[in-house]
Amino acid sequence: QVQLVESGGGSVQAGGSLRLSCVASGSISSDNAMGWYRQASGKQRELVATITSGGVRIIGDSVKGRSTISRDNNKYTVYLQMNSLKPEDTAVYYCNYESLRFGVWGQGTLVTVSS
Numbered sequence: 001q002v003q004l005v006e007s008g009g010g011s012v013q014a015g016g017s018l019r020l021s022c023v024a025s026g027s028i029s030s031d032n033a034m035g036w037y038r039q040a041s042g043k044q045r046e047l048v049a050t051i052t053s054g055g056v057r058i059i060g061d062s063v064k065g066r067s068t069i070s071r072d073n074n075k076y077t078v079y080l081q082m083n084s085l086k087p088e089d090t091a092v093y094y095c096n097y098e099s100l101r102f103g104v105w106g107q108g109t110l111v112t113v114s115s
Contacts, residue, residue: 002026002104004095009109012085016113020080022095022106029099034071034078038091038111048093049080063089085113 008020035050049069095106
């Protein structure tokens with residue numbers, strides 16, 4: 001199995017920035033995708049951004065132009081840099097790992113953006 005440990009959440013004022021990190025450990029496949037989803041109170045979980053081990057990125061419309069996803073394959077770590085944060089970005093952010101065999105979710109990290 002794979003375990004995910006997230007970090008970097010917190011509180012920030014509108015217009016600020018945050019960087020989320022997620023470290024994977026365990027039986028990591030060389031072919032995988034890692035990324036971030038978020039779930040605001042009362043809403044469905046939605047894609048923020050994902051990146052494959054080959055570097056292919058998908059960025060969600062809600063953060064496009066404000067966020068960058070990257071990864072360090074040697075450290076099994078994915079990063080989400082979020083800039084120009086808005087109150088509507090407030091949510092629990094979940095790291096996700098997907099391979100051909102299975103998918104795993106992290107425990108979530110709360111991001112709160114105040115106006």
